[in-house]
């Protein structure tokens with residue numbers, strides 16, 4: 185997911201207050217920024233929303249990699265609009281996180297120093313134009329699986345951000361699928377690119393949901409708080425069930441010899457991704473971790489004079505206005 | 510090349526090449542709001558390109574499309590001004606280039622709204638709304654950074670000094686422009702200069718920057734006679750897929 189393996193924070197408030205808070209959540213009420221909330225709830229949400237926001241921002245990079253090489257004017261425009269949407273998603277989410285008492289600059293510093301994470305998926309490279317299709321189809325597709333239920337999350341600003349974001353994400357997924365369709369029905373070279381993209385993005389997409397969390401205490405607490413709605417396995421299964429027929433429609437082969445429809449469950453059986461690789465990526469050893477971090481650090485440090493300049497100008501303007509009054 | 514086709518390529522190549530340059534910032538801007546704004550500017554310019562080059566392809570009448578013109582011409586057939594093909598360098602250069610181009614573009618489009626050719630007037634009217642917004646925004650940013658810190662001021666002054674010699678080309682009509690003006694299709698470029706100078710002078714002053722007196726002008730983009738070295742590299746990237754896979758549909 186865009187927010188992976190979110191550990192819940194311990195909470196030390198008094199039992200009565202906690203029970204009343206839990207009762208509000210159980211009754212389906214929205215928690216708003218001014219409401220009382222347990223410290224653990226607040227901190228966990230900052231981590232989750234922050235990680236989600238960072239993922240939107242870093243997520244600009246793998247697709248942005250192809251904006252200058254988009255093969256038609258229309259494709260270029262669609263891709264630009266998509267990447268622009270992702271930046272917008274980052275902005276809504278940072279705003280939602282700010283209602284919990286942390287600034288966007290703080291969150292950014294934590295991303296750049298490596299203390300906060302972004303989704304593992306954005307540490308994989310986009311090597312051909314078909315990858316742009318695969319990212320929309322699979323990565324946005326997987327993100328939607330998680331984000332649609334989060335529209336009903338207990339924290340008001342997060343829920344409202346999700347509602348806005350989900351509308352755009354389903355657009356992205358359709359556009360990605362449309363690219364894949366053109367490629368899969370195209371020349372031999374295009375077909376090869378499409379299959380290669382699926383081969384490389386299939387397992388990393390499954391990893392987006394995180395390892396099984398059926399036994400996790402963090403997950404139990406986060407579900408009780410309704411900042412997590414479904415288990416990782418549930419979402420992964422839903423994603424596979426949705427995606428397999430789409431791949432068949434495209435005439436592409438999912439790179440899993442064990443994939444088959446289980447007549448008893450009505451769901452697809454599939455192979456687990458290599459969780460060793462997943463943890464390597466989280467530790468910074470994915471194919472693009474260093475490049476992604478470098479790109480964000482460079483953007484931030486080279487942008488320092490711009491941010492300082494604009495702030496200095498705003499301060500001068502304020503001072504001139506006060507002097508004139 | 511017939512006049513109208515040539516002239517439409519000048520309009521469409523400006524927006525194509527600048528849109529491409531601006532899109533290079535995607536994901537790398539100094540602040541999230543700028544990522545969004547730059548993507549928006551690039552998106553508008555690419556949309557305008559579709560209209561200009563679409564009409565160019567139509568008047569050429571050889572069954573080509575806007576995409577064919579964008580992706581299958583070589584540098585010597587490009588008709589954009591040199592200013593827009595210059596590399597982004599720092600954010601200051603990018604925004605100064607944008608401001609200078611926007612200021613010319615807005616005046617040009619305002620004139621084109623009166624074009625005798627209804628198709629051109631329609632494109633101009635649609636583009637003018639977008640470009641007025643770009644101009645307002647780039648002027649504000651030039652002012653903000655010029656009148657910001659010592660460092661931002663110096664960087665903006667350096668950008669202005671570097672880019673100014675590329676501005677004159679946009680005000681020097683050649684025989685094609687003259688014929689377009691005589692037919693009432695396009696405004697007289699030379700006549701746009703005084704309006705431009707007034708806008709620039711105001712903004713540059715507010716930005717606490719200094720404009721040189723030199724009117725020296727590099728040229729060679731609008732007639733394709735001598736582009737900069739930068740254009741070829743841009744096209745190598747931009748055109749790689751359609752050129753490498755000429756039979757593919759995307």
Ligand SMILES: [Fe+2]
Nearest residue numbers: 240269270273
């Ligand atoms: Fe997004």
Ligand SMILES: [Fe+2]
Nearest residue numbers: 270324353356
């Ligand atoms: Fe998306």
